[in-house]
Amino acid sequence: MNARKRGNAxxxxxxxxxxxxxxSAFLIQEADHDCCGEDCPICRTIAMTTALMRALCMIAAAQLIWSVLAVSRSAFHIPGSVRLHAEGTPVSRKTRIND
Structure with a gap:
């Protein structure tokens, strides 16, 4: 199962x-195209490609930040269960509340 996850990743x-x-190749190739007017399909494709690349870069940046946080947590030996809020609910702690 672990090898399958690695392969998929x-x-x-x-x-x-x-x-x-x-x-990137499309943007480089079509950077100096002759625009044919207001409804230019190449300009629309360039805009969509730029938006796609920005979104993918934002996802990559978020993943990088998440990875740095995960590595720093393991480097400082902070357990994963440390959270800012109380752990569990009264039901999970098997606390009986009689009101």
């Missing part, structure tokens, strides 16, 4: 890199 990373490379 590798395929996802390869797909992400390919999308970014193809998008």
């Amino acid at each position: 590798l395929l996802l990373c390869i797909g992400l890199v390919l999308v970014l490379l193809v998008s």
Whole structure:
């Protein structure tokens, strides 16, 4: 199961890199195109590609921040169960409340 997850993660990373490379190649190729007017399909595609790349970069930045936090938590030996709020509910702690 663990090898399958790693394989899926590798395929996802390869797909992400390919999308970014193809998008970058399209933007480079069509950077100096002759616009044919207000409804230019190339300009719309460039706008969509730019939006896609921005979204993917934001996702990558969020993942990087999450990874740094996870590594720093393990580096300082902070257990994962440490939270800012109280642990559990009265039911999970088997506390009887008689009102």
